[in-house]
Amino acid sequence: MSRPNPLSPVGRETLQDRVYAELRRSLMNGMFDAGQMLRIQDLAEILQTSTMPVREALGRLVSEQALEALPNRSVRVPVITLEKLDDLARARCLIEGELVRLALRHLTAPDFSELRALTERCDAAFAEHGKDVAHATSELNHSFHFHIYRAARSAVLIPIVESLWLQSGPYIRVAAQVHDAEIDISATHHHWGLIAALERRDTVAAVRALTDDITRSFNLIRRRLDAPETTNTRTAKYG
Amino acid sequence: MSRPNPLSPVGRETLQDRVYAELRRSLMNGMFDAGQMLRIQDLAEILQTSTMPVREALGRLVSEQALEALPNRSVRVPVITLEKLDDLARARCLIEGELVRLALRHLTAPDFSELRALTERCDAAFAEHGKDVAHATSELNHSFHFHIYRAARSAVLIPIVESLWLQSGPYIRVAAQVHDAEIDISATHHHWGLIAALERRDTVAAVRALTDDITRSFNLIRRRLDAPETTNTRTAKYG
DNA sequence: ATAGGTGATGTTTGATCAAACTTTACAAGC
DNA sequence: GCTTGTAAAGTTTGATCAAACATCACCTAT
Known part of the structure; x- marks a missing residue:
């Protein structure tokens, strides 16, 4: 062999x-x-x-x-309730922030290339403005974040973050779908900032960019919860 | 009604x-x-x-x-491996530390009475030195920690900590069983310090006492892993 | 004697079915 | 008209069984 x-x-x-x-x-x-x-x-x-x-x-x-x-x-x-939403956002900032800290010393040049490529594809998807932007960008967003998190090599924290994404993911997705390009333009802004901070090994700035990114996406849901009458009422039982 | x-x-x-x-x-x-x-x-x-x-x-x-x-x-x-053990300890310090911070502003006088009572019963159990000390103290220890954590009112973090205890609990228990009173004397030391810090609303000291407590118990397992030949070989398949 | 194959044994996975439980609808009584 | 009781439909839970899969022991051939 x-x-x-x-x-x-x-x-x-x-x-x-x-x-x-x-x-x-x-x-x-x-x-x-x-x-x-x-x-x-x-x-x-x-x-x-x-x-x-x-x-x-x-x-x-x-x-x-x-x-x-x-x-x-x-x-x-x-x-989801407003309290639980804040609870989730705080938990995600806490744990994913730690993962970024841990990942910092393991990330190398090829990782940054990959992260840049993912973010560029995300920008491209937004620019294209096709029918199914939200779906594409959501997967790219997931890949981006978890590429960093995997570098932290924490077998304990990764499943926890997956659970947190599973709890918040659906609402973020739906919230992102109904919002227009107004916010989407700034969607990858924090990603670029995060990459830059990681490259110059600036822990504080990196964690800051990440928490800003998480906070931004949760604010999308918060708006939806404040105006519940615009909830998308689906007739079909299973999408 | x-x-x-x-x-x-x-x-x-x-x-x-x-x-x-x-x-x-x-x-x-x-x-x-x-x-x-x-x-x-x-x-x-x-x-x-x-x-x-x-x-x-x-x-x-x-x-x-x-x-x-x-x-x-x-x-x-x-x-359990040494890497996973460190991973678990770090995760527990991170999340349980946050829970202590969150709990601080919710804890009131009756809570402190309860915490003191639990710690006293723990001390008493150690002093008595009966055959099944580890079992009794382990439950008291669990009650002590989760009484604080529940005060944090975080529906998201609590299940995560339960999972972490479930992952580390078995090994801590077994490690604690084989160690003698030498370490047990200091077992509730951090609990008393934690209570005192919580009462004077000293966040930094409280988190410090907690992480010391967690670190201490994980060091018990670490010792066991370093000397694996002393592993308790059980003949019965199910205890 | 040992490597590799063959069959036997044991375990999990998935399907089917009966029983317990929930909910809904409807009718009787106040 | 409103509540209460009862029947019926629908759903989940738990048991049993067959098939797929893994493991182990044994046996043969080199």
């Missing part, structure tokens, strides 16, 4: 894993309304499986605080 | 919840060895249920990082 092996390990994901990934993706993309009930059988029918993988995936998402288990034994998408 | 209702809501926990609670308790008390495999059918037999509640409870614990899912599709108690 001296020469490099051309075969990569074949993924052996279980059916439950696929259901979990699909539900998670839909949640992140804001496909479900806040407060919406999720029925096992409905989801199983849509996903074309039996109820078993669905109920285990739902249980997993409840454990991660991504879904809410009511005393009635039904599961729903949590409804 | 003007007068206070004497009836408290009757608990309607599902079978899965009870299995989960029991497994969680056993884990926290160090009943399982690190690296030990957990077989669904074995557990179901011991707990006198079918396999269904057990497998869902296991999935939940895996989601919370309390157990580890191997690629072989078997579940085991994670083996």
